[in-house]
Amino acid sequence: MSGRVQPSRQINIVLRQPEPIQRPLAEPEPPQAGKHVPTDGPLSDIFKELNGMIGLDNVKSLVHEIYALLQISRFRAEAGLLHNSHVYHMIFKGSPGTGKTTVARLMGRMFHALGVLSKGHFIEVERADLVGEYIGHTALKTRELMKKAMGGILFIDEAYSLARGGEKDFGKEAIDCLVKGMEDKKNEFILILAGYSEEMEAFLATNPGLPSRFPIQVEFEDYSIEQLVQICELLAKEREYMLLPQAIIKLKQHLAEEKAAQWRAFSNARYVRNVLEKAIRHQAVRLLGTYTTSPPKQELMSIRPEDLKFK
Incomplete structure (x- = not known):
């Protein structure tokens, strides 16, 4: 064995930089949801009046939802997207003096300002204005009132009274006429029925087709x-x-x-x-x-x- 020392072999180690981890781009955070309302013009006055009312938090939220829906529908139309029309017939449930009539008037003005209703006027009626004295008279009176309401709001207070007389009562004729008018002219006027909560529930139960024709139903709570x-x-x-x-x-x-x-x-x-x-x-x-x-x-x-x- 030779006494020569073998030279050590130099080993070069190349350290490779780790490849960066590919992470998906973070989704941009959506803006915080807020209640954007108009600051000038007729709509501004409407919202100031509404927000100045005591209580009615759920009602105010509903009005804002409708306003937001209509605004976004307009933006969708401008972007070339589908913007289906909605049905806005409503049921207002609650005791007297809880703001049902006042809110209905405000909604008429809002729908007019947003172009949903051509006039936005408000017609308030009750059973006596709709129900006639003989066969055929009720349908005539009801159609005349709907004609006057075209472009605006037809508001029927204590609407449940139309169903109180039973099958032979002329009130049923008024209901049938209203249902037909709602279907035939659904985009030309808005029907709002109002009354005590329990009575309105019983009224809706008298006709299986009624609840589905009123997609918006809101409770007006008693004031503390x-x-x-x-x-x-x-x-x-x-x-x-x-x-x-x-x-x-x-x-x-x-x-x-x-x-x-x-x-x-x-x-x-x-x-x-x-x-x-x-x-x-x-x-x-x-x-x-x-x-x-x-x-x-x-x-x-x-x-x-x-x-x-x-x-």
């Missing part, structure tokens, strides 16, 4: 006592009056008693409006008997506890 007080204060402010703190306490106590005693017949905002107007009359009598000259401005504006009389 706090909301009723807010409504009363708002109505007073519009008239340049104000309820003093003790008057507000007295009003709250009375509303709690009244709602508990007459939960079925309580008329919500309509009730507090009547209470306020009565208080304004009593305030006038009190001031006239107290001052020999013009009362101070503050007194002319103030509603005191003694002005609130509920009997």
